[in-house]
Amino acid sequence: MNAAHVWVIYRKELRDALRDRRTLISSIVVPTLLMPLLLFGVGRLMQRAVAEAREEVPAVAVLGGEGAPALLARLSGDARVRLVPVPADWREAIAAKRLRAVLEVPERLEERLRSGEASPAVRIFHYQGELKSENGARVTERIVVEHRERVVTERLAARGLSPEAVRPFEVRRENVAPPEKVGGNLFGGLVPYFIILLCFTGAIYPAMDITAGEKERGTMETLLCSPVARVDIVLGKFFLVLTGSLASMFFVVASMAGSALLGGALFFGSSGAAAAAALPPGTAAGGMGSLPTIDPLGLAGVFAMVLPVAVLFSAVALTVSLFAKSYKEAQSYLGPLIVVVLVPGMIAALPGTELTARTALIPLLNLSLVCKEMLSGSWPWGYIALIFGSSSLYAAGALALAVRMFNREDVLFRS
Amino acid sequence: MIAAHGLSKVFRDRRRGELRAVDNVSFTVEPGRIYGLLGANGAGKTTTLRLLATLLRPTAGTAEVAGRDINLDPAGVRARVGFLATSTALYGRLTARETLEYFGRLHGLTPDILRARIDLLAGELEMHEFLDRRCDSFSTGMKQKTSIARTLVHDPAVMIFDEPTLGLDVMAARAVVRFVRACRDRGKTVIYSTHVMSEVEKLCDVIGIIHGGRLRDEGSLADLRARHGETDLEEIFVRVVGGEPAPPPLLPPR
Structure with missing residues (x-):
């Protein structure tokens, strides 16, 4: 591996991607604008109807x-x-x-x-x-x-x-769960679900463009003529896909957090944006009375755990789209995969799915389950280590597969 | 210099089975000479050139390109080769200058040398006017010039051209032919594949006729003419590849 070559390829791919409006719009702009609109807009509409x-x-x-x-x-x-x-x-x-x-x-x-x-x-x-x-x-x-x-x-x-x-005594229910626990249970299933979706969609658009798209446009052969080792090409491209995956997740989460803060009044009712703005981030939702809140430390934990999964997604998206002859063919392979990656998140959101030594080894399901734990303030370190380790292992495997694919003539020159 | 020894390439396809695209091909190209690889579509020209450029690995045999073995040191071969084909396109979202800088860096050129090379090539190929424009806005001629500059940015000793005039208009095709000749005049080793007879006649010092993956005949134009008792290269070509298939009858027999 030649780090200088990887860096040259990564920089070129990044420049190329930033000039590619189609990819930028579909992987960053649309989700960044749409997700808060969907979440808060639909919430606001529901609230208004009620x-x-x-x-x-x-x-x-x-x-x-x-x-x-x-x-x-x-x-x-x-x-x-x-x-x-x-x-x-x-x-x-x-x-x-x-x-x-x-x-x-x-x-x-x-x-x-x-x-x-x-x-x-x-x-x-x-x-x-x-x-x-x-x-x-x-x-x-x-x-x-x-x-x-x-x-x-x-x-x-x-x-x-x-x-x-006829009523000798009263019955009353009292909540002992702290607000972040309530938030963890409420959002715990939802947050990883969104993050997984964003990580994946953020990876597939650049992956398709720089593999199948390049084959289709005829630039792949131009690149292969250079004296760069195939592994350096894969790594340069892989880092770009990873950047896309993480950037798409970061922008959307930031835009959702931003709209939650600024648009608190809209979504959470009359307590007002002023009240939301006056509070430090992270406590805003909790500050508004009985609304559940998300623990910022838990959110940081979620981001850390998502990293190997973003690597896994990037490598898989790269491998699958490299196999395709054209952008369109790559789309037809990766489109259905969006549904596939969401299934473990759905299973994790079902009541009764618990984190065990076995579920900790199932990719994506383990992430969703541990995120639920972390967001509700509990940190099962043994499982966290097991999940991070196993996810990293899967990611490394997928990356190795991508490198192998890049060395296969029948894949690179498939016609 | 290029020296191919018994190069063979077999593709395995699930539907079509085994396909011997290149079969025991050997030839030599001296520096300062243009070797023309003449063949019909599917004859094995592109595969042969891709083997030489180390884009594909041979099933058997080997070749020495600019002093490096294609099997033992493929990266070393690519560092000394300029490869231009119809299938080697440009990045539409990069400018011509960025394209040259990118490939120059991949070839390990230092910033100073790279700048000097780009200046030199832009001058020679009259590219200054569009050097900082994005390639997706280029005319065919501009694209061809940028591609040529890309193959030359590292000043390779060996130039491999795979049907470089395919799809070009007359003027752009003439410019390419002029450029190929200039490469020879600078002492570079040139191999040029085409199915256009006139290009071969005008350009090539040695002609190799390839058919069904095998090199059927080889020699200078004069050699071939003398050997086959024909002056027209097309006639020689048809004779070497074993005649043309019988045309279908125009009218059904009575």
């Missing part, structure tokens, strides 16, 4: 209300719902969003209650999955339950008992 649904006073109709005048009076006097007459086609009206929910009261409800008959059921009709209809049903149910509780209190009072007689 808020809108909650702000609306739902139109609710009552079927058979004549048997329950007290309940009807309570409903009509409550500002949380708007009572409307029951249309004949009330089921269609709910589906068509003209009506949010329908409350069906059994015949002679209040009379039956007074006579102590077996408890009849009150039914609420709604459209499952439709946010505003669900909200209408939720509000209606709450009012009906409040009414029921009042009935209970009245019955107890009639028998000379206090409400505590």
